Amino acid sequence: VTFESARAASIKSSPSMAVSMAAKAMRAKGEDVIDLSLGEPDFDTPAFIVEAAIEAMRSGKTRYTSPDGLPELRAAIVAKFKRENGLDFEMDEISIGNGAKQILFNAFLGTLEPGGEVIVPAPYWVSYTDIVILHGGVPRIVPCGVEEDFKLTPAKLEAAITPRTRWFLFNSPSNPTGAIYSAAELVALGEVLERHPHVCVMSDEIYEHIVCGDVPFVSFGVACPSLRGRTLIINGVSKAYAMTGWRLGYAAGPKSLTKVLNKMQSQSTTCPSSISQIAAAAALNGPQDFVTTAVAEYKARGALVASGFAAIPGLDVRAPEGAFYLFPKCEAYIGKMAPDGTRIETDTQLASYLLTEGKVATVPGAAFGVEPYIRLSFATSRENLSIAVERVGQALSKLR
Ligand code: PLP
Numbered sequence: 001v002t003f004e005s006a007r008a009a010s011i012k013s014s015p016s017m018a019v020s021m022a023a024k025a026m027r028a029k030g031e032d033v034i035d036l037s038l039g040e041p042d043f044d045t046p047a048f049i050v051e052a053a054i055e056a057m058r059s060g061k062t063r064y065t066s067p068d069g070l071p072e073l074r075a076a077i078v079a080k081f082k083r084e085n086g087l088d089f090e091m092d093e094i095s096i097g098n099g100a101k102q103i104l105f106n107a108f109l110g111t112l113e114p115g116g117e118v119i120v121p122a123p124y125w126v127s128y129t130d131i132v133i134l135h136g137g138v139p140r141i142v143p144c145g146v147e148e149d150f151k152l153t154p155a156k157l158e159a160a161i162t163p164r165t166r167w168f169l170f171n172s173p174s175n176p177t178g179a180i181y182s183a184a185e186l187v188a189l190g191e192v193l194e195r196h197p198h199v200c201v202m203s204d205e206i207y208e209h210i211v212c213g214d215v216p217f218v219s220f221g222v223a224c225p226s227l228r229g230r231t232l233i234i235n236g237v238s239k240a241y242a243m244t245g246w247r248l249g250y251a252a253g254p255k256s257l258t259k260v261l262n263k264m265q266s267q268s269t270t271c272p273s274s275i276s277q278i279a280a281a282a283a284l285n286g287p288q289d290f291v292t293t294a295v296a297e298y299k300a301r302g303a304l305v306a307s308g309f310a311a312i313p314g315l316d317v318r319a320p321e322g323a324f325y326l327f328p329k330c331e332a333y334i335g336k337m338a339p340d341g342t343r344i345e346t347d348t349q350l351a352s353y354l355l356t357e358g359k360v361a362t363v364p365g366a367a368f369g370v371e372p373y374i375r376l377s378f379a380t381s382r383e384n385l386s387i388a389v390e391r392v393g394q395a396l397s398k399l400r
Contacts, residue, residue, distance in 0.1 A: 007134065010133050010134070011130035011133055011134050012130060014126055014127060015126055015363060015364075015367035016037055016038060016039065016126055016363045016367060016375075017038075019037040019351070019355075019361050019362070019363050020035060020037045020038045020361065022355065022361070023035040023037060023355065023361035026355070026359075031359060032359060033355070033359045033360070033361055034359065034360050034361070034380070034384050034387060034388045034391070035361045035380070036360060036361055036362050036376040036377050036378070036380065036385075036388055037361040037362060037363050037375075037377060038377060038379070039175055039239075039323075039324070039325065039377050039379065040238075040244050040377075040379055041239060041242040041244070041294065041324075041379050042242075042379050042380050042381070043242040043290075043294055044242060045241060045242050045243050045246070045279075046241065046242070046283070046286075046290040048282065048286055048287070049241060049243070049279050049282050049283045049286070050279070052278055052279050052281075052282030052286075053275050053276070053278060053279040053282075055278075056274070056275050056278035056279070057275055061274050061275065061278055062274060062275065063274060064270055064271060064274070065271040065274050065277060066271065067262050067263075067265040067266035067270060067271050068092070068094070068095070068096070068262045068265075069094070069095075069096040069250075069271065069272075069277055070274065070277045070278065070281070071091070072278070072281045073096065073250075073277045073278070073280055073281040074091045074094045074096070075091065075281075076280070076281040076284040076285045077089075077094050077096075077250050077252070077284065078090070078091060078094060079284070079285070080284045081221075081233075081252055084208075085219045085221065085222055086222060087219065087221045087222065087233075087252070089252045090255065092255050092258065092259075093252055093253060093254065093255050093258055094250060094251070094252055094258060095250065095251045095252075095253075095258040095261040095262050095265070096248065096249070096250045096251075096265075096271075096272055096277070097248075097249050097250070097251075097261075097265060097272060098247040098248070098249070098269055098272045098273075099236060099238060099247045099248065099249045100204065100206050100234050100235065100236040100238065100249030100250075100251075101127060101131075101249065102247075102249060102265075102268075102269070102272075103234050103236075103249045103250065103251045103261065104127070104128070104131050104202075104204075104234070105131060105135075105264070105268075106260075106261040106262075106264040106265055106268070107202065107232060107234075107251070107257075107261055108131060108132060108134075108135035108137060108167075109135050109264045110260035110261055110263065110264045111166065111167075111200075111257070111260060112132070112135045112136055112137040112166055112167075113136070113166075114136040115136070115137075115138055115164060116136070116137045116138070116164060116165075116166040116167075117137065117138045117139075117140050117162060117164045117165045117166060117167075118132045118137050118138070118139050118140065118165075118166060118167045118168075118169050119140045119142060119157065119160045119161070119165060119167070119168045119169065119199075120132070120139045120140065120141050120142070120169050120170075120369075121141075121142050121143075121144050121151070121152040121156075121170055122141045122142065122143045122144060122368065122369030122370050123144070123150060123174070123176050123177055123327065123365065123368035123369055123370045123373070124141070124169075124171070124368055124369050125171055125175045125176070125204070125368070126363075126367050126368060128169060128171075129141065129369070132169075137166070138164075140160050140162075140165070141369055142156050142157075142160050143369070143370055144156070144370075145329075145370060146316055146318055146327075146329045146373075149179055149318065150174060150177035150179040150318070150327070151179055151181060151185060152170065152189065154188045154189055154191065154192045157189055157192045157193075158192045158195075161192075161196050161199060163198070165196070165198065165199045166198075166199070166200065167199070167200050167201070167202050168189075168193065168199055168200070168201050168202070169201075169202040169204070170201075170202075170203065170204065171203075171204040171205075171206075171207075172186075172203070172204075172205070172207075172217070172220075172322075173207040173208070173210060173211065173217060173321060173322025173323040174207075174322070174323060174325075175207065175323050175325055176325045176327050176363070176365075176368045176373075176375040177318070177320075177325065177327045178212070178302070178318070178319075178320025178321055178322055178323050178324075178325050178326065178327065179318075179320075179321055179322075180211065180213075180215045180216075180217060180321040180322045181218070182215055182218070183218040183222075183223050186218060186220055186223035186224060187223050187224065189224075190220075190223060190224030190226070190227055193224070193227055194226065194227070197230075199230070200230040200231070200232065200257075201220060201224075201227060201230060201231045201232070202231075202232045202234060203219070203220035203221070203231060203232070203233050203234065204234045205217075205219055205220070205233055205234060205235045206234065206235055206236050206238065206239050206249070207239055207322055207323040207324075208235060208240070209239075209240045209291050209295060210239060210240070210294075210295055210298055210322050210323050210324060211295065211321070211322045212295075212298060212299045212302040212303075212319075212320050212321060212322055212323075213302075213319060213320065213321040213322070214321075215321045215322075217322065219233060220233065221233050221252075228254070229254050230254070231253060232251050232252070232253035232257060233251060233252045233253065234249065234250075234251045235249065235250055235251070235252075236248060236249030236250060237249075237279075237280045237283050237284070239323075240283075240291055241283040241290065241291070242290075242294065243276075243279070243280070243283065246273075246276040246279055246280065247272060247273070247276060248272050248273075248276045248277065248279070248280040250280075298324050298378070298379070300382065301324070301378040301379075301380075301382055301385055302319070302320045302324070302326070302378055303319075304378075304382055304385055304386065304389075305326050305376060305378045305385050305388075305389065306318075306319040306320065306326060308385070308386070308389030309326060309328055309376070309389060309392070311393075312389075312392065312393045312396060313332070314330070314331075314332030314333055314396065315328040315329070315330055315332070315396075316328060316329035316330075316331070320378075324377055324378050324379045325375055325376065325377055325378070326375070326376045326378060327365070327368075327373050327374075327375050327376075328373065328374060328376070329365075329372065329373050330347060330350055330372050330373060330374055331372050333350055333372075333396060333399055334346070334347070334350070334372045336399035336400060337399065337400045338353055338357070338398070338399060339357075339398050344399065346364070346366065346371065346372065347364040347365045347366055347371050347372035347373055347374060348364040348366050350364065350372065350374060351363065351364040351374055353395065353399075354374070354392060354395055354396075357395040357398065358391040358392050358394065358395030358396075359391060360388045360391050360392055360395075362374045362375060362376050362392075363375045376388070
């Protein structure tokens with residue numbers, strides 16, 4: 001019997017998860033692998049958030065909530081948008097999900113007609129295109145390489161819009177490139193969208209707080225207020241508060257849109273865990289010094305890896321502006337021969353060589369829709385990162 005439907009067969013499992021599993025398997029066999037493949041903070045969730053969750057369980061907040069979320073969480077999200085972004089949302093303009101990932105599922109499930117197009121600048125987060133395809137949509141991928149600082153230009157956006165375009169989906173600060181769109185760049189994209197009222201915008205702002213360089217983060221909602229009626233801002237607590245396992249993401253947009261998302265939520269998981277909702281409210285309402293400390297550490301790590309990898313000949317490195325990724329172009333190594341006589345033809349083969357020869361796990365650019373690049377996550381200790389720079393340099397120097 002074949003179990004897999006045509007729909008399921010149309011997508012792949014998350015490639016970054018696959019690399020990380022391979023690295024874990026090598027480690028289990030006693031190999032000393034440094035894993036730079038996963039986009040996950042290496043810190044523990046702050047203690048006051050954990051305490052809020054324990055208190056929630058002890059006080060019986062262990063039941064289904066409304067699919068729209070607990071009022072205290074929605075109030076905390078409304079307050080967050082006001083305090084941190086200066087944006088005004090009503091309680092019924094908020095939607096929550098089991099991670100920002102489920103927000104994307106709810107949004108596409110609820111709004112895409114078969115063949116509806118979603119413009120996705122590449123490199124993109126690995127899941128975007130598969131989530132679109134899974135919901136019957138067609139990703140319109142627009143390549144934006146290192147030469148363009150990995151950012152979509154207004155002209156390219158204009159050229160990608162068709163009568164079937166439903167959404168423009170982008171992510172700043174970016175996974176995998178670390179690029180941040182400036183306010184002026186967002187305004188310029190907004191001007192194009194003004195001319196195409198049938199196109200809605202999904203702005204994935206999950207790395208909002210993780211800013212490593214001089215370009216400040218600006219929410220799309222702040223840059224383009226005139227598009228408020230067709231903008232969905234996506235965010236979550238995973239990255240900012242080291243809460244990836246709690247599975248809590250949220251979004252803000254016009255009520256007619258969040259209503260659709262909440263309807264999808266009501267018939268899928270009903271609601272995210274009540275305990276995670278309370279923990280997320282505590283995170284958003286509580287002291288923000290964890291975020292400040294973590295970001296200072298990411299900055300130091302970003303500087304370390306950017307200079308370390310830039311010093312390796314043949315890697316074209318842009319210093320990350322945000323998030324915790326470096327995305328060097330590695331064209332100089334494509335076509336070279338490994339010591340065992342195999343030729344490296346693709347970035348996927350290069351990443352696999354770096355894993356076996358250098359014992360460093362990375363994700364190839366191919367997973368993010370552009371080649372040849374490798375993504376290195378610097379959400380690990382500076383000590384690990386220094387060793388990784390050394391090992392990658394050594395392994396690459398053996399290619400002829
Ligand atoms: N968006 C981007 C760009 C991400 O990198 C990730 C996680 O890696 C997510 C969304 C999903 O985050 P969550 O844990 O909230 O589902």
